[in-house]
Amino acid sequence: xxxxxxxxxxxxxxxxxxxxxxxxxxxxxxxxxxxxxxxxxxxxxxxxxxxxxxxxxxxxxxxxxxxxxxxxxxxxxxxxxxxxxxxxxxxxxxxxxxxxxxxxxxxxxxxxxxxxxxxxxxxxxxxxxxxxxxxxxxxxxxxxxxxxxxxxxxxxxxxxxxxxxxxxxxxxx
Numbered sequence: 001x002x003x004x005x006x007x008x009x010x011x012x013x014x015x016x017x018x019x020x021x022x023x024x025x026x027x028x029x030x031x032x033x034x035x036x037x038x039x040x041x042x043x044x045x046x047x048x049x050x051x052x053x054x055x056x057x058x059x060x061x062x063x064x065x066x067x068x069x070x071x072x073x074x075x076x077x078x079x080x081x082x083x084x085x086x087x088x089x090x091x092x093x094x095x096x097x098x099x100x101x102x103x104x105x106x107x108x109x110x111x112x113x114x115x116x117x118x119x120x121x122x123x124x125x126x127x128x129x130x131x132x133x134x135x136x137x138x139x140x141x142x143x144x145x146x147x148x149x150x151x152x153x154x155x156x157x158x159x160x161x162x163x164x165x166x167x168x169x170x171x172x173x
Contacts, residue, residue, distance in 0.1 A: 076100060079115055079139050079166070086129045092121035095161060104172060111170045114143070118163040123147070126162045133166070140168030 087094050096118040103112045119126055144165035151158050
């Protein structure tokens with residue numbers, strides 16, 4: 001290759017770089033912007049179809065919940081979720097969570113729901129959980145606590161199990 005050919009190739013490369021910075025760069029950026037806006041437009045045009053599908057699913061789920069005699073905001077599930085969050089925060093384990101015991105008193109026209117569960121962990125962690133459960137959440141009052149120290153004979157470590165009852169009083173219509 002002669003030096004003249006090298007200068008021509010070098011000039012073409014420099015010309016391509018300069019033309020990229022002045023013209024092609026903006027075109028590529030606008031093309032990317034156009035594609036993202038096209039995707040957004042497609043999402044906006046399909047939104048009514050998706051909304052009607054979601055409304056249909058919502059109606060179907062509500063009908064299923066009515067058939068199963070479940071409420072949409074089940075207190076049992078909310079309590080279990082709150083217990084899980086607090087147990088993770090205080091490094092505890094939920095050992096047991098039984099179905100609630102419901103008692104309806106015809107004389108006073110009140111309904112008492114008792115949730116029975118047990119936790120495993122440290123004494124301080126359990127006390128913090130109990131405090132937060134009664135003060136921050138409106139699930140009811142702790143009516144029973146039973147701390148039991150147990151020993152794991154394989155590892156030789158002691159651990160604490162706390163059985164508790166959380167009671168909620170409601171007026172019956």
